[in-house]
Amino acid sequence: MEKIRLGVAGIGNMGTAHIKKVINGKCPEFTVTAVADMNTERFAPLKEICGEDLACFDNAMDMLDSGLIDACIIATPHYDHCKLAIACMERGIHVMLEKPAGVYAKEVRQMNAVADAHPEVVFGMMFNQRTNHIYRKVKELIDSGKYGQIRRTNWIVTDWYRSQVYYDSGSWRATWAGEGGGVLLNQCPHQLDLWQWMCGMPVKVHGHLLYGKWHDIEVEDDVTAYVEYENGATGVFISTTGDGCGSNRLEIQMDKAKIIALEDKLELYEFDVSVPEFDKTNTRPFGHPNATYCEVETDGENLQHVAVLNAWAGAILRGESLIANGKEGVNGLTISNAIHLSSWLDKTITLPMDDELFHQELSKRIATSRAKTNVKAIVADTESSYGTTPTGK
Amino acid sequence: MEKIRLGVAGIGNMGTAHIKKVINGKCPEFTVTAVADMNTERFAPLKEICGEDLACFDNAMDMLDSGLIDACIIATPHYDHCKLAIACMERGIHVMLEKPAGVYAKEVRQMNAVADAHPEVVFGMMFNQRTNHIYRKVKELIDSGKYGQIRRTNWIVTDWYRSQVYYDSGSWRATWAGEGGGVLLNQCPHQLDLWQWMCGMPVKVHGHLLYGKWHDIEVEDDVTAYVEYENGATGVFISTTGDGCGSNRLEIQMDKAKIIALEDKLELYEFDVSVPEFDKTNTRPFGHPNATYCEVETDGENLQHVAVLNAWAGAILRGESLIANGKEGVNGLTISNAIHLSSWLDKTITLPMDDELFHQELSKRIATSRAKTNVKAIVADTESSYGTTPTGK
Secondary structure, three states, X not given: OOOEEEEEEOOOHHHHHHXXXXXXXXXXXXXXXXXXXXXXXXXXXXXXXXXXXXXEEOOHHHHHHOOOOOEEXXXXXXXXXXXXXXXXXXXXXXXXXXXXOOOOHHHHHHHHHHHHHOOOOOEEEOOHHHHOHHHHHHHHHHHOOOOOOEEEEEEEEOOOOOXXXXXXXXXXXXXXXXXXOOHXXXXXXXXXXXXXXHHOOOOEEEEEEEEOOOOOOOOEEEEEEEEEOOOOOEEEEEEEOOOOOOOEEEEEEEOOEEEEEEOOEEEEEEEOOOHHHHHHHXXXXXXXXXXXXXXXXXXXXXXXXXXXXXXXXXXXXHOOOOOOEHHHHHHHHHHHHHHHHHHHHOOOEEOOOOHHHHHHHHHHHHHOOOOOOOOOOOOOOHHHOOOOOOOOO | OOXXXXXXXXXXXXXXXXXXXXXXXXXXXXXXXXXXXXOHHHXXXXXXXXXXXXXXXXXXXXXXXXXXXXXXXXXXXXXXXXXXXXXXXXXXXXXXXXOOOOOOHHHHHHHHHHHHHOOOOOEEEOOHHHHOHHHHHHHHHXXXXXXXXXXXXXXXXXXXXXXXXXXXXXXXXXXXXXXXXXXXXXXXXXXXXXXXXXXXXXXXXXXXXXXXXXXXOOOEEEEEEEEEOOOOOEEEEEEEOOOOOOOEEEEEEEOOEEEEEEOOEEEEEEEOOOHHHHHHHOOOOOOOOOEEEEEOOOOOOOOHXXXXXXXXXXXXXXXXXXXXXXXXXXXXXXXXXXXXXXXXXXXXXXXXOOHHHHHHHXXXXXXXXXXXXXXXXXXXXXXXXXXOOOOOO
16 A cells, blocks of 8 residues: 655644654554754654654745655644645645644634635644544534533633743743744643534633733633523633643533533433423422433543544545544634633624634734743653643542 | 520521421520511411410511510511611621622621621521531631642532422512522522632622523523632632532632532642742643642531521520621622622622622612512422432432
8 A cells, every 4th residue: 555645844742743653653554754844953853763764844835845745744833834734735735734723713714715625635633632532422422412402511621731841942832923822722722622513613702811820921821711602501611721730521511411521431410301391390499300320431442643643544545534624623713712802802702703803903912922032942742741630530 | 594585587498497497406595486477378387386375477577576586587588688687686686697698788788887886796697508517628728728829719509400480489589679689699699608708709700691591580590700819810600590400519729739629528639849839840841740639538517507506596695606707798799799790781890899889780670670470489398409419429
């Protein structure tokens, strides 16, 4: 079998991790033929593991024009995501885009339009958390229809602790100019995607953000967002990089069930009667539906990035399904943008939002973005970057 | 020993429950000598359990003027709370006030001023949840100082399911004119009190309320509140009477610990280094403090109303401590009022708030309050009114 010639744009933490998966045989339908990074010091260590034939470019566009790659993972700083994805599409190069899809929904919609014009390009988003057995099962339970409508969603996902040294490890990190935001743009895109993937898009968003509350940074490191859905259900999303030992608990209240997704466990309370039905027929002032508790079995599979990459290969070679279509990246980003805009304007944002207004407001912040000094660039192992909850629990 | 002659104003669900505790010997320092209620049909069943000597008044003021009582439990609809408490104080009658302290903070502050003028009157609030072993322990952990400052509070307390028949069981229920609000005024006062008792008062409040979302009522039955504390910490409080099987989970994130209070369990994650200290010294980009988990032992005591009543008797007879001083009722109510005002004005409220403005806004709603028809008055057993989570869990 002919292998897919893979290029990787951006060989920081994530780009390097992806390359190692291919090298280690976990993604056998790819061969890494080229990489691109502005930081040329990163090339030597990669040649050691990929071989001396690895083509190294200090400019991603040169890599795309080299004819050496069929497919490209884009793992650069966020502002280059859409620009590079579009450049790939225009050259017929398949795209796997790291989250976030972009920094502002306006540019992502432009990228999606280019994707529409290039149906021959397989465009995927690196929403690896969609492979998690817990969230797949949650989506299956909701989509089954047996529990009626959603009444409340509540996600506290605060296990993203970062200390100052993390923020000081890259000049682009946690700046309006470099990253376009803080925890919403860097840590939360997976959960914002999962939230809308499982529970649907909200129609109203109110964001309460704290900027540089827990760190010496100019962007948000503390998020509380309140949303309303089309059926009038409400939702809350809470995140931060400031909690020493955060939580990850998603609760979904439905007409006939309560679902609680924890790190490693899926709890289900099934009601004997749906709430709307009970409400119509009950005659006891303090009566309530009876609930039966169970822990839901899942298939336990949690293949993460490897599954996303292999599904992408299957889509390229055999027309199989992606884990996440690239065009769906706009959804979580829209929620993220709405949270920011709500906080900036101090008002509730109704979706679809004014993408142009968001871009104007972001541009103001970019214009006065604080330049970073004393940056110490470090390529770090990301394995310990999630899950600060001790495993002893 | 001379027993305290107890009067009970309002013999609906709660008033009747209190009388039964005294009759059943759980509060031996009281003897029930009088009751008052506009609904005279309630007298006969009470005489059966209290004896024919029980003095029954169709007007609470007549009971207060009768000379038959030394102390009075006020368990009337909310709007009479402050008025009756003040009338008691002016007659030297000790007061135990059911929650909420009042409907608006302005009248509660007036009541507190009268209490200041009558130091001979023992004035307690029926904050029976303060006797809960879990919350007592949480307060002890926070007050110990060993975990530093609070960084985040998060309380989802949605196990207050009520069906339409509950709301149809009293003409005053869930109306602006009769109750002054919905779940915030009727179900949440205990948690709002505990929240401020354990974590302190916020300085900013933003309320997201839905009115009559899950029931045919004019007041709120769905609450999401975001707050900020003086040190910049944030908090969220979520409640409803619309969830079929709600949750009760309080998480408090501190500099050096995470505390999670569940219905019947207190979880503690202690960090080896406080977050501010770790942040200063850590050199690994994805490093985080190590946390050790334990389940905290408590004394298991949860005496509720009985403890509040007996402490009140001890305070009257022997100058002992109350569970909750009556004047503290204003705190939780202030948070409740601020949530309402924020929702009505669609803006964040800074504390201390404008009590007069709140009263004006409430009065507008009272003026157009919808009269209830088809009311079926029921005195119901409140034992099943909390904790919809199945005990099988």
